[in-house]
Amino acid sequence: MPEPRESHRILVVDDEPRMIRFIRMNLELEGYSVFEAADGVQALAQVRDTLPDLVILDVMMPELDGFETLRDLREISSVPVIMLTARGEEDDRVRGLELGADDYVTKPFSPRELVSRVKAVLRRAESPAPAEKGPLKIDDRLQIDFDRREIFVEGKLVKLRPTEFRLLYHLVSNAGWVVPHDQLLAKVWGYEYREETHYLRLYINYLRQKLEADPAHPKYVLTERGVGYRFVDFKK
Numbered sequence: 001m002p003e004p005r006e007s008h009r010i011l012v013v014d015d016e017p018r019m020i021r022f023i024r025m026n027l028e029l030e031g032y033s034v035f036e037a038a039d040g041v042q043a044l045a046q047v048r049d050t051l052p053d054l055v056i057l058d059v060m061m062p063e064l065d066g067f068e069t070l071r072d073l074r075e076i077s078s079v080p081v082i083m084l085t086a087r088g089e090e091d092d093r094v095r096g097l098e099l100g101a102d103d104y105v106t107k108p109f110s111p112r113e114l115v116s117r118v119k120a121v122l123r124r125a126e127s128p129a130p131a132e133k134g135p136l137k138i139d140d141r142l143q144i145d146f147d148r149r150e151i152f153v154e155g156k157l158v159k160l161r162p163t164e165f166r167l168l169y170h171l172v173s174n175a176g177w178v179v180p181h182d183q184l185l186a187k188v189w190g191y192e193y194r195e196e197t198h199y200l201r202l203y204i205n206y207l208r209q210k211l212e213a214d215p216a217h218p219k220y221v222l223t224e225r226g227v228g229y230r231f232v233d234f235k236k
Contacts, residue, residue, distance in 0.1 A: 008122060011035045011052040013043040013069065014084065015061045023056060026111040027118065040064030040072070047077050054122055056114075057101075059085040059092065067099060074100040078161060080125045082117055097202050102163060120190040125162050136172065138234045142211060142220065144172060151211070158210050163188065167203050168211075171221060176233030178224045204229060 010032050012023050017038075024034045035050050037043040039061055047055065055073070059066035066083060073081065083096040083104040093104050102121050105114055135145040143152040146169060151158045160168065166188045171179060182194040189199060204223075208215040222230045 007031050007033045008053040009033045009035065009050060010118070011037060011043065011046050011050065011055045013037045013040070013046075013055065013061075013066075014058040015039060016058075019058070019084075022111075023114065026115060030115055030118075032118075040066070040069030043069055044072055044076070047073060047079060052079060053125070054118060055079055055081045056118075057081055057083055059083055059096070067095060070096065070099045070101060080121045080162075082121055094198065094202070097199070100161070116192065120192065124166065124189060136234070138220065138232070141213065144168070146172075153211060160210065161206075164203060164206055164210070167200075168207055171229060171231040175231045175235060178228045178230045180228040184228065200229075 010027055012020050012027075012034060013036075014020050014023070015038050020036050020038075024036070027034050035046055035052060037046045041064060043055070043057065046052070057066050057069060057073075061069070064072075066085075070081060070083070073079070080102045081100065083093075083101045084107060085092050085096070085104060086107040096104055102124070103117050105117055135143055135147075135150075137143050141154055144150075145152075149165060151160055151168075167184065170184060170187050181197055181200055185193045185196060185200055188203075189196065193199065204221060205215070207221055208218050211220055212218045220232050222232060224230055
């Protein structure tokens with residue numbers, strides 16, 4: 001019989017012991033290995049020591065809050081992060097995503113919602129894009145090699161986060177064609193994210209910041225208003 005796969009390691013960061021117990025219980029029921037941190041400083045140390053596959057990070061913590069912790073975390077790790085917030089304002093959600101969070105869950109939440117989000121984020125982080133044969137020369141400025149997961153802009157290697165890479169893959173694979181919003185969301189984030197258009201807007205902006213010479217006037221990732229996005233047809 002094959003060896004059972006090692007369970008994913010999840011770090012839960014929250015200053016409320018009851019919340020940590022609630023999350024731990026529900027994640028362990030799903031077979032995950034759970035580690036704890038009560039504040040941002042402990043969280044950063046745990047990331048270095050335990051190398052988690054995912055971090056669940058509360059926003060409202062004393063001293064080093066979740067946003068500050070995330071900013072410091074992104075200096076040392078690209079581990080996927082789900083933010084927990086007691087507030088539902090879009091500003092908080094957008095701020096977390098802009099700082100490098102992969103998803104967010106608003107308190108109070110059900111165990112089913114949390115587990116669904118955890119599975120979706122882990123799936124995105126681990127699922128590789130299908131391989132293309134050889135490097136693609138978009139033009140003299142941009143080259144993409146999906147086999148090697150490398151993007152070169154003006155000869156310099158540009159680092160993309162896993163979600164950015166998957167989004168770019170699906171756009172380039174349909175170069176010259178408009179890919180609808182809901183289709184991109186389903187393919188890159190998961191079927192349950194088809195209505196979360198703000199994710200798509202943010203990550204399209206991230207790609208443009210990294211790939212375009214002038215992100216305000218893009219030539220690679222083009223907007224088809226009210227429909228979706230289109231990658232320039234470089235195969236003409």
